[in-house]
Amino acid sequence: MKVLTKKTDYAIRALLMLGAKRGSYVSARTIAVEQDMPYQFLRGVLQEMIRHDLIVSKEGVQGGFMLEKDPDEIRVKQLIEIFQGTVQVSECMFRKQICANRSRCVLRHEIMRIEQVVNNEFEQVTIGKLLRKLTLADHVMLASGNMEATENK
Amino acid sequence: MKVLTKKTDYAIRALLMLGAKRGSYVSARTIAVEQDMPYQFLRGVLQEMIRHDLIVSKEGVQGGFMLEKDPDEIRVKQLIEIFQGTVQVSECMFRKQICANRSRCVLRHEIMRIEQVVNNEFEQVTIGKLLRKLTLADHVMLASGNMEATENK
């Protein structure tokens, strides 16, 4: 059971990078290299985020992508929805056709409850929160002199 | 994002059926027909559950499957683990290699926390609990005269 797919993972990390460099354009190439993501794949992810007004782009030399929304208003929940579709337990479950199978109904009811819990959690996590944790962690590392984890191969 | 795969879904519903008919053997054919599941596929699921000592089987005519464990001790969490592998956010995350990428680390940390929440929820749901909800729901339905949902096509 994999909670985040590559697309969502790349999206979040790209946003974190854009969030850290707010105000300037960062190219897909730069993000791909620094975050070790497949270039073309990442581009698709970035374009999807443009369509959802999370970021803006500038073409040509010195172009790239820039954060559009307030990091605190970009929720991981939304990213999951964009790249993985709504969190759902199993298919069907249309209101109209009350499911023909009792045990399936009982199961669904229980799972939908858990679904709510998960959604709630992902709703709480924003790019802003992650950004703050990121910089906080880096401060701790700098203070302790432990730098390896900050390096990029 | 799909929480339960068909295998897990079938497994749970098969167990509910075995739980409702404890003490007697129920054949894969019967379960498949009554619960509307693909016969051969279900058989694979049942065999997997035998390997994990959740159920026992008897070969030959009048044979079938029977619940082995106490329904209250069969947790949906375990079924998910058997049929979908441990709940994990993304691959890797081995303790030894501290991840080379800071933003990935921060993300992981947050996701692992949510993972805990989800695991906890699934840990609470047992076949026993579902069985009780099932029979309770049926009583309510019988009382209100609403029978359609109990019928099988």
Place this chain on the structure above:
DNA sequence: TTAATTGATATCAATATAGTGTCAGTTTAG
């Protein structure tokens, strides 16, 4: 003018999920 870029797609590869088929062995009813 050229190189660095995005926009827009098309296509492919890899993996995971879902489902089918076959055959040997077991058991019970007749």
Place this chain on the structure above:
DNA sequence: CTAAACTGACACTATATTGATATCAATTAA
């Protein structure tokens, strides 16, 4: 003792999802 109803154990196919690559036109700055 035989036929039919079963499970055990696999091998296989199909479909869907995910992950990744490739191409080409348009844009922009140096």
